[in-house]
Amino acid sequence: MPPTTSLIWKAPSWPGMHYDAVRVGGELARAHRAHGIVEGKLAGLGFEQRLELAAEAWSQDAVATAAIEGERIDLTAVRSSVARRLGVGDHDGPNAPRSVEGLLDIMDDAVQQREAPLTHERLFAWQAALFPTGYSGMTKILVGAYREHAEPMQIVSGRVGRERVHYEAPSSAQVPAEMQAFLDWFNAETEHDNLVKAALAHLWFETIHPFEDGNGRVGRVLIDLVLARDNGETSRLIRTSQRLLDKRRDYYEQMERAQHGGLDVTEWVLWFVEQVRVSCEEASQVIDASLEKAMFWMSHQDKVLTARQRKVVNLLLDAGPNGFEGGMSTRKYESIGGTSRATASRELIELEDMALLRKVGGGRSTRYYLNISGWGPADTDHAESPPHDD
Template sequence: MPTSPTFIWQAPTWPGMHYDIVRVGGELARAHKAQGIIEGKLAGLGSGQRLELAAEAWSQDAVATAAIEGERIDLFAVRSSVARRLGVGNQDGPDAPRNVEGLLDIMDDAVRQRDAPLTQERLCAWQAALFPTGYSGMVRIRVGAYREHAEPMQIVSGRVGREKVHYEAPSSARVPAEMQTFLEWFNALTEHDKLVKAALAHLWFETIHPFEDGNGRIGRVLVDLVLARDSGEVSRLIRTSQRLLDKRRDYYEQLERAQHGELDVTEWVLWFVEQVRVSCEEASSAVDAALGKAMFWSSHRDKVLTARQRKVVNLLFDAGPKGFQGGMSTKKYESIGNTSRATASRELAELEDMGLLCRVGAGRSTRYYLNISGWGPADPLIAETSSDNG
């Protein structure tokens, strides 16, 4: 039998949740500054580049929010679906499964329809989109409606027979009333800062846990909705679910601690706003990389490259300063470009002569890096001693 829960829902007056604004204020200021920096940097990019950044961030965040729930989805299929939705990038990839398309539908709805009120009907449509077959795995569940089962809704972990109950949500009979209170609060013009409201909304929704399944993903889409109301389409670049996945253990611990405590949720709000701030800083780094790429190609716009050469240079860019381990070798170029060793060697030499790449090492240990300060190995001997002799 499961162990006894350490917390049972006591129907607190959730609109009365409070936090220490002095303690939270500093982190809020840093987070909003990080948001502003992203918006400022985006002004230096063209609309197509901004859409490409948004598409990649959205794709990665969709994969992350599913991964938090233990579900693995194909990033390639997600990317092609997102590309078709935004009209950018490679739109010819495979179709995503219906449940994945449903996840992308609700993430898109949260941003595009950010000013529309949040209603029971909208939330139920979101949940139904996640389970188009009416099943969660092998289990048939109630979709498009709040849960109605008589058994307590418990959040548990551990193997069968030795489960640990982390939290027990309100009974199904109380969900409609609890959700009505939540929706009235969510749609009201409150004095809360938007990042604080995102923190409170996520905590409150997860505490009610109104659906049989899908609560985590929907709760994170609510965060997307609030952030979109704060910064519009720019919010697509802020990968909060990716950050929560990276900090999954802390995420669960912070939620559990806030649900077990009283109405003072300062620690949860402080932690959540910090994660949004870090997500903004990571998005800012992605914008920096895009700006650097744009400047690089602008400085080489007079160069005539083959499609294969352009593909390899972009691949090096997308991998980042330290992302392409061991640099580009003739062997790697041959494989990536599906060409002969002689052609690979010649085209790499041409890229070096044109100033796009710089060469490190000699003979079989020759490696090429983008001709950008800081993008080569910290120690040139690294390339010479590489175990890859291609």
């Protein structure tokens, strides 16, 4: 059975893309307001805390951009590589594969060299970094150059025999000219807000699909580059790839509609800016948790804790107000801390006596929660007893 083909893309005059500025303007204002809140909250954190948040956000976004393409990479290895690059956190984790280091290289280049012009050579280097062996899986591909094969580049989904062609990209012979037009536009001063420019750049690049492989990851690094020009290093905290992974079905559908809808790309721009806004709101929640953690330790800076007690308290803090289901029990503490039941019980009681934890229930149903207003059961006097620890 031949592939089911939707409307085939025909190269329009992309610099003529337009959108309804009035409709987009409201969402842009909300997105910029959300980002301003992020900036304001960051001011309440120390340099090391900001670096730690940036490292975790960068690590999660790297894993997400690969996952959108169906590639699973080890978060622990990514974290250790990012820690080494930023000089923060645990540097002693496993080494990441060369392809993953290449992905981190291009994400870093987009931020560190954000004011440098985008060129064919820079894009070639980005794509080549993703495929250091010259292979994508078991298939040898052209790296460090635009595609050259004679066959049409079709974007296809679905299993063999039931494929659906979403669109057919311009022929390989057209790619150099199409990419030159794209780069001329990208590097020029435009009247577009940078969030709009990021939306247009990503859509345009993905529609040309200039490489044999790696177009999605390179295209999302272009988003990073545009956002970094607006926000510098703090752009690392805005996990756009994570958001696109969370909304992957919508992401593909919105892009496909825009590629088939002529030059009016209002719906795509609206959708994209909304995702950036939500990413900012999610970053704001992460900063709130970090601020809460900093304030908690500041209020208990005079307390002397064992390394095991500090580890458990930090685990509860990292889990957030509702993240550690069922609270901390003696058995959980014993397992997490690698200690005996008697020591676990004694150290939990010490944490309660120092007012770091508060106790709910009694006997075998005893649970401990961080002593932070709003965390854990709302009413400790009438809270339902958690299940037994049998």
